[in-house]
Amino acid sequence: MSDVTPLRQRRAKAGEPVLSARGLRKEFAGFVAVKDVSLDLHDGQIKALIGPNGAGKSTVFNLLTKFLKPTAGTIAFMGQDITRLDPARVARLGLVRSFQISAVFPHLTVRENVRVALQRPQGLGHQFWLGLGSLERLDARADELLADVGLTEHAGHLAADLSYGRKRVLEIATTLALDPRVLLLDEPMAGMGHEDVGHVAQLIARVAEDRALLMVEHNLKVVADLCDEIVVLQRGEIIAEGDYATVSRNPQVREAYMGTAYIEDGHG
């Protein structure tokens, strides 16, 4: 698809990064899963975090969003030190993540899934004395978000009944309902059919226009098409950084990805 129309205009980074991590380290009972990882994310930028299985990508996500406490290192978000905040607080500030394993609310309807995300920003989280009718004013916005990702006809279905690809799409719609400043997507396209991958890539390109985005993705074609910069992680360490061409020429990366077609034939 990149051969015909580029998915997006690459942006030059400028100014202060919105998200900035320095010297992140995470140990699990002596095992070092993440070692001295530093990265910056700028507005309008799409960055990819790639690396073999077990490299520590999801752990980095967990550290950035505070689902795990770093053993060492600092994280700043919009100039504020968030190293010690709890994950819900960080999400409220506008740093929102998705999960590697599809994370929907299975026994809520598709519309309710999105509405749950809208409730808190609208101050409708704690009213235990109001009826569900009080949430109807969120439906218009929820339906708009669902229309955006092409889930309109499924709005009334249980999320559990969606196909895997649609669940992932619903997750993105739910995340977007928060209108986050920075979006962290952990393998948003894993397990999706070819067609869905194209759709979601376009969706991601569109939503990244006015925010920063960091994604873990194994599909290197998607990465090449979508991302301005790539960070390669191996055994918890960053072994290469830069645009696709630079990274794919790196001998260490080529070795780590031995046998992976895209890198081998120098695609991009």
Place this chain on the structure above:
Amino acid sequence: MRGTEKALVALGVLALVVAPFFFYPVFVMSMLCFALFAAAFNLLLGYTGLLSFGHAAFFGGAAYFTAHSVKVWGVPPELGLLIGMAGAALLGLIMGLLAIRRQGIYFAMVTLALSQMFFFFCLQAPFTHGEDGIQGVPRGHLLGFIDLYVPLNMYYFVLAVFLIGVFAIWRIVNSPFGMILRSIRENEPRAISLGYGVGRYKLAAFVMSAALAGLAGGLKSLVFQFATLTDVTWQMSGEVILMTLLGGIGTMVGPIVGAGLVIALQNSLATSQFPVTVVTGAIFMICVLVFRRGIVGEVIAFAKRYGSR
């Protein structure tokens, strides 16, 4: 579906209104107390996804508080119930604060341990009168003029409290707050990632569940006119779990049906030579194996399948 649901609820309420003319009122009242207890418990297990193994503390604790305040302080029954509820809510707050950070089976174990501590407190504290319990609790006059010693007056008072309690639970479940509870039950990390401080939501649900379980316990002490150690034992915590699972977790009616069934069983077995616990245990095993969703859960699933065809 909405229409039939309403009709079924109306039918159920009607059945309860005429029930004392067909059954022994104290028997139906004890069913209603346990049904409210199970419904309150289900607010936590079915709608928040927290398995408490300590709910007897709230049920039995409130029974003591209500009984003591009515008998010793001489407060009217409606105030006695509120005192029982407030006491249970306070207990719930303390237990919740200590347990809420734990997950899954650890949460159940912490609640069990804390409720056992409360059991020993009740065994030792002078106002509970140890093994004897608080006996001869007066029912008094509701609002000062309705004599609750008149069996039918008492029955309709209990029915009204039961309906108010169940309505409160229904309202909490079907509210903006209830939606967040359900999302926490469905996927806690996801709820956190949407910015919800899930600890506070769980704690609030825990306190509400404790208060409503307390309402049921206080009511029971007025019905039977005594409060005993039986209601604070861990077996009572187990019984409410059984009732809820039997009827169907996460449904409004399930725990009510489950409680009714267990109480009816205990009642009919009390005079036979079968050991009650063995029979209820066996029935529970069979139900869990055959009706995985509980009785009401299976009925709803069947109705849905049938309805969509």
